[in-house]
Amino acid sequence: MNSVQITTAFLPVADPAASARWYSEALGFQVVSVDEWSAVLRCGSGSPTLTLMGPASGIAAAPGLAWATCNLAVADLDQARSELERHGCEPGDVEGSYEVCRFFTASDLDGNTLLVTDR
Template sequence: MPLVSLDQTITLALSVSDRHASARWYEDMLGFEVLYHADAAGWSELQTKTPGVVMGLGEHTKPAPGNCVPVFGIADLDGARATLEQAGVAFDGATDVVEGMVKTATFFDPDGNALMLAEDLTGGAA
């Protein structure tokens, strides 16, 4: 039995230099649909063609090419983080909170690959 219970959503988070331009590219090239642009947070999300899987675009001045961080939705991030930390899982700093939007925490697998947990704070689905 797993230590934490994920929900049925996955966000594939990418680092990009221009979220709006990248979103247009994903729309035009792959038929993804923009769900929203959160300009104050430097974040955009697009619905992929796969139910429960969205593409998240994080804007950075110097994005790392070839990066992808799977973001797993979870109902109780704080509880899951505590459970994983007790099991020896390493996290990358403190939990980030964008009030009224999302709470996130980045952690690493045994090979150092970054993964993220995200708790929806909007009152909707994660």
């Protein structure tokens, strides 16, 4: 059997360029490319990408997903939560346990649910 990897997660957004700026400023993503259809973001060299799909892409899903398409693992959960608050989010409380996983949810500019975890 071939080995399989997840290479990207997709999120519907209203404006790929504006969303790419927000993800870069609020969460530290690197913007790889932006056009009228989409924006491709990366967390670091060799990491999977996050593709923000705008209306011109033809994506059937509307922005404002009530569930997270992936988790965003961060080194410092409290710092990430504070940074998101600074960028206009209203993150939920930190939940979970130190033994398994700590996490919180927030929403991006388009109301898509983000799941931010410590691992």
